[in-house]
Amino acid sequence: MYEDLKYWYLRDHKLFRVLSYSQIKQLCIITGFKTATKGEIIYFSSSDVPRIFLLKKGNIKIVAVDEDGNETIKDIIQKGDLFGELTLETDDKVEEYAKVLSDDVSICSFLMSDFEDLLLKNPTLAISYTKFVGLKMKRIKNSYANLISKDAKTRLSQFLKDWAENEGVREGNSVRIENYLTQNDIAQIICTSRQTATQLLNELEDNQVLIYNRKEILIQDITQL
Amino acid sequence: MYEDLKYWYLRDHKLFRVLSYSQIKQLCIITGFKTATKGEIIYFSSSDVPRIFLLKKGNIKIVAVDEDGNETIKDIIQKGDLFGELTLETDDKVEEYAKVLSDDVSICSFLMSDFEDLLLKNPTLAISYTKFVGLKMKRIKNSYANLISKDAKTRLSQFLKDWAENEGVREGNSVRIENYLTQNDIAQIICTSRQTATQLLNELEDNQVLIYNRKEILIQDITQL
DNA sequence: AACTAAATGTCGGCTAATTTACACTTCAGC
DNA sequence: GCTGAAGTGTAAATTAGCCGACATTTAGTT
Numbered sequence: 001m002y003e004d005l006k007y008w009y010l011r012d013h014k015l016f017r018v019l020s021y022s023q024i025k026q027l028c029i030i031t032g033f034k035t036a037t038k039g040e041i042i043y044f045s046s047s048d049v050p051r052i053f054l055l056k057k058g059n060i061k062i063v064a065v066d067e068d069g070n071e072t073i074k075d076i077i078q079k080g081d082l083f084g085e086l087t088l089e090t091d092d093k094v095e096e097y098a099k100v101l102s103d104d105v106s107i108c109s110f111l112m113s114d115f116e117d118l119l120l121k122n123p124t125l126a127i128s129y130t131k132f133v134g135l136k137m138k139r140i141k142n143s144y145a146n147l148i149s150k151d152a153k154t155r156l157s158q159f160l161k162d163w164a165e166n167e168g169v170r171e172g173n174s175v176r177i178e179n180y181l182t183q184n185d186i187a188q189i190i191c192t193s194r195q196t197a198t199q200l201l202n203e204l205e206d207n208q209v210l211i212y213n214r215k216e217i218l219i220q221d222i223t224q225l
Numbered sequence: 226m227y228e229d230l231k232y233w234y235l236r237d238h239k240l241f242r243v244l245s246y247s248q249i250k251q252l253c254i255i256t257g258f259k260t261a262t263k264g265e266i267i268y269f270s271s272s273d274v275p276r277i278f279l280l281k282k283g284n285i286k287i288v289a290v291d292e293d294g295n296e297t298i299k300d301i302i303q304k305g306d307l308f309g310e311l312t313l314e315t316d317d318k319v320e321e322y323a324k325v326l327s328d329d330v331s332i333c334s335f336l337m338s339d340f341e342d343l344l345l346k347n348p349t350l351a352i353s354y355t356k357f358v359g360l361k362m363k364r365i366k367n368s369y370a371n372l373i374s375k376d377a378k379t380r381l382s383q384f385l386k387d388w389a390e391n392e393g394v395r396e397g398n399s400v401r402i403e404n405y406l407t408q409n410d411i412a413q414i415i416c417t418s419r420q421t422a423t424q425l426l427n428e429l430e431d432n433q434v435l436i437y438n439r440k441e442i443l444i445q446d447i448t449q450l
Numbered sequence: 451a452a453c454t455a456a457a458t459g460t461c462g463g464c465t466a467a468t469t470t471a472c473a474c475t476t477c478a479g480c
Numbered sequence: 481g482c483t484g485a486a487g488t489g490t491a492a493a494t495t496a497g498c499c500g501a502c503a504t505t506t507a508g509t510t
Contacts, residue, residue, distance in 0.1 A: 070374060087359020119352055126351035127344055133355060134312020137362040144369040148416050149295060191373050193498055198459060418468055423488060
């Protein structure tokens, strides 16, 4: 049954484990459900009623566009991650969109206001949620700190390490990562130009640290990075 | 009375306005209270029981030290701000300390665990708190975005504008800021070298945009920044 | 198979900003 | 008033990495 499906989707996230069936159902009442394919762009700022999204399958990137038209990759969202108005506050200043990176994604969403109601009734959930937002904040802080104090090479290495840790399949000291990013994407994430990213990746390949292609990245020895 | 004093201190923060006298008292039971003078260093990571701090008076900077011994200014905390383990999670990996910038400060603190208990009993407070943490996150995101995409000159201007807005005394288009930062501090905040910061500040002074000295910064015309 | 758009590879010039190095100024503490 | 430490001013050498310009490769579409 459709409603049940959505229940299980939410139930899967560790935040919602503490909730009962009926509590999740409450969120689900007006819940949206959506699938999309590679390259598709999903707007979720300003336009609509504020929502919180849960990515059930695939990968997407959150891109911010500033007044000059420069695009920055704000975040890479992976299967199981929440995204959207996580801070429970809408700000319409920021122009953001999400672009699908993997072949296809499925996203489920609920209204921020419903979620807020639920938090009011579930203090435990509220605390978990605060910690969750805090953790997200800490991650962002760390990655930014990296961006600022290190040079491009170190940033790339750090990014690859993080990526490998999050998603890589480890075999001894080598790690295989499914590569759904272009070199341009990587460049944007580590805040450098495409050319520099290409150069550094090739350098790593020359030094036999990794093997790069469009489908996957094979890190020979993760300790060497 | 001492207890009452602390009550009013907390009561002052907009987060705690929703609380009753007895609720705040709960926090205050084991609350610490502390004063310090310029240059003093306050450690608040790992060492002690996790706490949340409220700066009642003065200014402090939060400095993080990485493995190479590099110091980065994480945050400037002003009168009325909360700081410490805002995410309700302790992580001992990060080495952080707070240094007093103004002549003297007074800080009050309470235990994270007490605060957590309070949040459990006050879902409304929990939501406010989540929003508060979220806002903090958004600010950090913005300032980092600035650091990354703009050059040093723009970053300095932006920093001065923010500073002026937060603390400056406006008289027409000119703003007077009490300067409790050294040029080195400013350099660290905008992530550049001390020399570059000095150069840029002097440049601004040459162009009659501002007048700088150790005590105060007088921005002639804030719209020119 | 042919065509096209996107992705990747490569190069040299250019510039902002770090680094190194040193002189001068301010100020608190003796 | 003297002294040392911290803060500020300035300048030249060096460099990381951006940018423009182009060639080549890959993958999807007709």
